[in-house]
Amino acid sequence: MKRVVVGLSGGVDSSVAAYLLQQQGYEVIGLFMKNWHDDSVTISNECPWLEDSNDALLVAEKLGIPFQTVDLSEQYQEKIVDYMFREYEKGRTPNPDVLCNREIKFDVFMKIALSLGADYVATGHYCKKSEIEVSGETVYQLLAGADNNKDQSYFLCQLSQEQLAKSLFPIGELTKPEVRDIAAQMELVTAEKKDSQGLCFIGKVRLPEFLQQKLQPKEGSIIQIDKEHSIYNTEDKQELSVKDSLLLASNKIAYTPEMGKVVGKHQGAHYFTIGQRKGLNVGGTTDPLFIIATNVETNTIYTGLSSQHPGLFRKGLFIEKSEVHWIRTDLALDNGGQMEVMARIRYRQPLQKATLHQFEDGMYISFQEPQSAITEGQFAAWYLDDELVGSGVIS
Structure with missing residues (x-):
């Protein structure tokens, strides 16, 4: 019997993944990752990881599989949270879920699982894995999940061949309603549980308050750029090389305050991201304002009216x-x-x-x-x- 360690998160997807593996004849071990201790920045009063680990334990008991909790909060702080702060400080918008999969679930967690003698690590991701042969070598493929609405292959976009070789995705062929049905039939405590929102494993986090732990508020201007501004006239100036035209198409516009008018104030450019609409608190505009650029050096936010503004x-x-x-x-x-x-x-x-x-x-x-x-x-x-x-x- 091959041994599989399932990352039991306390949600319905990983619960059903564990059950299906058991049905397929694997020896299944449930492992819960505790990645966060600081409850001061989560939105809900209940402590999400405590509730989740209890649900994971109840599922393991119901399935009759061994269960333990591993505390990875130190590695999570260093590899995910600190990275997020650094990125936001530079005015970039990181994706913690993709990083969590690359750095925590399929790296730190996988190493722990393999040290327990596991042949594979399984998660409740909606994606599929298959293998083909390329010039005599086995090559692993990461495929979209069968449920178009829930496909999570994107979150695993940074995995390597070595990580995929040791991974299983038992629910990749199922839709979310089918997964919930199986959980209900098995009377799993997670059958009706809502999907978790917010940062991978932290729970629902108030992002500005989370970032304010490290990044100090600093007042700056919100500037509105007219959609008719001459900067958007991009008639081809001359014949460009392929690389130069790609560079032109990819480059950010370098906005300056003189290009628009001040319409409000904000508390720190590093709290905002391109395409964001909420949280600007600027009233009296005909259409909603969208952020088209931020500049953390000058602490300025540039906005445009409507989701069709050319600056977006x-x-x-x-x-x-x-x-x-x-x-x-x-x-x-x-x-x-x-x-x-x-x-x-x-x-x-x-x-x-x-x-x-x-x-x-x-x-x-x-x-x-x-x-x-x-x-x-x-x-x-x-x-x-x-x-x-x-x-x-x-x-």
């Missing part, structure tokens, strides 16, 4: 060489290489037609249609059909 859209993005990651290393592009893909720049975004262009210093992604709110620090992921083959941090 770009046709390209750049990923630095060190940040380009291929799950399918056999498909990695050489310098000068191109690939037609489907790509997304955030979770749940419908896949977009795009072309990868690999250069010496990194990779450009050019989109067929302009994309709204391309955000530094987030992950772009690219697919061939329903296989996620690579990803990278937007620069």
